[in-house]
Amino acid sequence: MEMKLKKRSIDKAISKIIIIFVLVFLAFCMLVPIIWMILGAFKQDSEIISYPPTFFVHNFTIDNFKKLFMRIDMWNYIKNSAIYAIGTTVPSLVVNCLAGYAFARYDFKGKNMIFLLFLATMMIPFQVIMIPLFLEVHSLGMYDNYAGLIIPRIASAYWIFLMRSSYQQLPKELEEAARIDGLGEFGIFFRIMTPQIKPALVTFIILNINGSWNDLLWPLIITSSADMRTIANGLAMFVGSHTIEYGPAFAGGAISLIPMLIIYIFGQKYFVEGQVSAGLKE
Numbered sequence: 001m002e003m004k005l006k007k008r009s010i011d012k013a014i015s016k017i018i019i020i021f022v023l024v025f026l027a028f029c030m031l032v033p034i035i036w037m038i039l040g041a042f043k044q045d046s047e048i049i050s051y052p053p054t055f056f057v058h059n060f061t062i063d064n065f066k067k068l069f070m071r072i073d074m075w076n077y078i079k080n081s082a083i084y085a086i087g088t089t090v091p092s093l094v095v096n097c098l099a100g101y102a103f104a105r106y107d108f109k110g111k112n113m114i115f116l117l118f119l120a121t122m123m124i125p126f127q128v129i130m131i132p133l134f135l136e137v138h139s140l141g142m143y144d145n146y147a148g149l150i151i152p153r154i155a156s157a158y159w160i161f162l163m164r165s166s167y168q169q170l171p172k173e174l175e176e177a178a179r180i181d182g183l184g185e186f187g188i189f190f191r192i193m194t195p196q197i198k199p200a201l202v203t204f205i206i207l208n209i210n211g212s213w214n215d216l217l218w219p220l221i222i223t224s225s226a227d228m229r230t231i232a233n234g235l236a237m238f239v240g241s242h243t244i245e246y247g248p249a250f251a252g253g254a255i256s257l258i259p260m261l262i263i264y265i266f267g268q269k270y271f272v273e274g275q276v277s278a279g280l281k282e
Helices: 002-040 063-071 076-103 111-121 126-140 146-153 159-170 172-180 185-213 217-222 231-236 247-280
Strands: none
Touching: 002 247, 063 076, 063 247, 076 146, 076 185, 076 231, 076 247, 111 159, 126 146, 126 217, 146 217, 159 185, 172 185, 185 231, 185 247, 217 231, 217 247
16 A cells, blocks of 8 residues: 555656646747847847857847837837837726626626627627728827827727626625625725736736737827837838848847836736636636
């Protein structure tokens, strides 16, 4: 019996080591392109395009960063990206949370049908609606300004669905006790229910900021002046049909990666919890 227990514990230890090894290997495979891009920002052009390619830097240089800031107005693009990311995230957080809360905690006529219509919009590719959306934004006088960038990106069926799932998991006794204590509906929403879904909120903030920060297509459609370009549009200037300036593009990519990396590091605990809770059955 004792030998069987020892053998079972050894087998568990070996299985755990194998799983850890596989996970570390997969994580390394995912990080290699990012590390290679960051290292490429400090390589000379001849070394970047050399064959066979080199992973580590042989001739360290910061000329790529100098070329980057000389060629494009990088600080202005970073400012525009920050305004776009924060400007879409903050109102989107309020709107989608309110909509998700209404679908989760209230009963009203046609609720299920309206929610199904919201879900149906998730199956429509953005490429299908981008031209009508552009015409609508242009007719409202919001072309080539922050309003045109931000307002159409506020509401999202995916985030309404996520928030609805998060609010549905909360016990009904919480809002009933708050009503007995005399708290109003908005007080219940903001002070009682919403703080209980912090993992989902952090997940929303991280993914929404990341999506807006790296968005290329919508800012490219809705802006025309150089002053309104985002960082993704600015970096696209280094990739042409005939030539590609790898060094400055890598340098810009490395700079654009830093804010998202910082946000994810501080919110990774709640981000993982939010992803897990979003996958639970209602």
